[in-house]
Amino acid sequence: MLVQAIARMPMRSLQLPPAAIQTLFELRRRGAGLARKETQVGQFTLPYLEGGNLGGPTVVLIHGFGDTKDSFVDASRALAKTHRLVLPDLPGFSEASSPHDFTYDLVSMADVVAGFFDALGIRGADVVGSSLGGAITVQLSLTRPELLRSMVLVSAAGLRMPTPSPLQLRLDAGDNPFVLQTHDDYEAFTRFAMEKPPPIPAPVRRYLADTAIRRAELNTKIMADLLAGDWDFTPRLRDVEAPSLLLWGDHDRFIDLSAGRVYHREMPRSKLVIFHGIGHIPQYECPARTGRYIQGFVEAQAAGASRRRGVEAV
Secondary structure (H helix, E strand, C coil): CHHHHHHCCCCCCCCCCHHHHHHHHHHHHHHCCEEEEEEEECCEEEEEEEEECCCCCEEEEECCCCCCHHHHCCHHHHHCCCCEEEEECCCCCCCCCCCCCCCCCHHHHHHHHHHHHHHHCCCCEEEEEECHHHHHHHHHHHHCHHHEEEEEEECCCCCCCCCCCHHHHHHHCCCCCCCCCCHHHHHHHHHHHCCCCCCCCHHHHHHHHHHHHHCHHHHHHHHHHHHCCCCCCHHHHHHCCCCEEEEEECCCCCCCHHHHHHHHHHCCCEEEEEECCCCCCHHHHCHHHHHHHHHHHHHHHHCCCCCCCEEEEC
16 A cells, blocks of 8 residues: 555655645545545535435444544445445535634534435434544434434543543643644644554654644634533433443543443443543544444344443453
């Protein structure tokens, strides 16, 4: 693979123009059998990736705060032969429209995502949500349950953590680590978010850092809008009817594992899998293993199997 070959090259002096970086992203998508498309939902243009078996059951994979539709590209490979894959950009992130007069609270963002499902005619999907995407998935399960058959929550936000995470403590102190000013900030953020960051070529890291720095003002607004709302689903979780798989790293510094245990305790049809030595973003840190768990879960739903409750540490 070209991307892996570049990752092994000495990078400190190598410079690549943005167009070349975009080509690398496009090659990675093509290698996973995904193509970029877009649709309109109200004032938002929402790009998304689609591929896999277009005649199979639909799996929608939703990224987290500050991430992009490419988040689950590698983890989704396990599903490509049997499932239609849809990976959208969330409103306000990546290539999606980001109007400054929109209020990016959880309910409003979930309404846009529900409109995305409607625009693509998606019903009864298996929905995978990471972090903020996980909170949006829970909101959809409560307000638009016909959209979901099951859900996989990966380090999901959406409730008050019994044990505040290092991220929560920083936010409470007025420090928003999602607002980056320098390349060093980006490198520190990557180490904070992931216990086992994947190898990324230095030119790609620089490109991602530059993108994050340009987004500092917008990320500040979106985070403020989100934090102004009620983030605690706990009293409503027993109303969630969808079978649910919870994937959590035991080194998650963003959403503490104690939150995963609350989700598991309160949702009657859930199973919690704890990844040892993994941080907040398993789809980057251990994509193959994350993909296998997602695959096993959604295939069980297709077969009509009931998932046994429990906790599994791996």
